[in-house]
Amino acid sequence: MKVPEHRRREGATSPGWRPIATAPRDGTPVRLRTADGCIVFAQWAQVEDFQTWLAVTEAAHPPSWDDGVCWDLSADGEPSDPPTHWLPTGDAEHE
Secondary structure, three states: OOOOHHHOOOOOOOOOOEEHHHOOOOOOOEEEEEOOOOEEEEEEEEEOOEEEEEEOOOOOOOOOOHHHEOOOEOOOOOEOOOEEEEEEHHHOOOO
16 A cells, blocks of 8 residues: 555655755745654645645645644644655655
8 A cells, every 4th residue: 555645754864855944935846844754745825814834735744734734733722743844846756
């Protein structure tokens, strides 16, 4: 059975990962690694009155990202799993 992209884990020492502070904020899709190690394709987007990370692939995001959006807090009042690192999609196969 194929493991969904957002569930694959990669170590903190994986080559090529860049600090999230350097990620593009222009809507360009990128590959993100979250604090809990989830991998997700997402883009920086305007959602309602906020700018935040939005999963590009429907239903392929960390469970704490309500509707694919990385809010500060999930609907359950728990902190979302924030991205910590990123890769350009050219450095990773986009599914």
